[in-house]
Amino acid sequence: MKINKPDPALDAADLAILKLLQKDGAMSTPKLAEQLSLSVTPCWRRLKRLEEEGYILGYQANLDRRKMGLDVLAFVSLSFGNVGDKQPNHFEALIRDHEQVLSCHKITGEADYLLVVLASDLDDYSNFVEQLRAIPGISSIHSNLALKEIKFNSRIPL
Structure with a gap:
């Protein structure tokens, strides 16, 4: 690389x-x-x-999500009917404070956003999706659930 x-x-x-x-x-x-x-x-x-100077944003411990009871890791892509509206801004504000969302990225391609989400089980994840569906303007939500974690690394290569 x-x-x-x-x-x-x-x-x-x-x-x-x-x-x-x-x-x-x-x-x-x-x-x-x-x-x-x-x-x-x-x-x-x-x-x-x-x-x-902001090179170091903070310090944290890396926890084992499974030992913490978070067995579901989902990659969620979603789209808005019209990204020119204020609805995506409202969505971004809601997602910033949502504890189940590890990361959220505005992306190019078929979807407008890609989220990485944790849940304790499929029922918990289903509740999260229902919360997403209640946000005005979202036209599609697609989920991909992780079956096996091959590699996890939060380090930037230096």
Whole structure:
């Protein structure tokens, strides 16, 4: 895979920090500095700069969705009858706050949006779809349920 060159403001040490933190976001600054052969203070300064400049959006733990009782993973494509209306904006506002939606993308192609949705079971997913159907302007909803997860990775290649 060809990776475009990152922002020229990032040097090799910055990229190494980002790569290590993607693997272990809970890594302490002293441990990070040790891994990079830097002293703690310059490493801390780099880390704070990366946070302040928005390269690091936050820190989180990656949870096993199945152990959390979320056995259904669905890819949902939906279309609006008229994307020029205010209805898609209303939809986007609703989806931003919906906890079952892991991600939502406005896309090109046959559909207008693609969502990644979690549900505890098929009944729970069916309730989610009913909520979607209640949103004015949606003309079609197509679901694809994941049968098997081959690869999961939330890391950006660096």
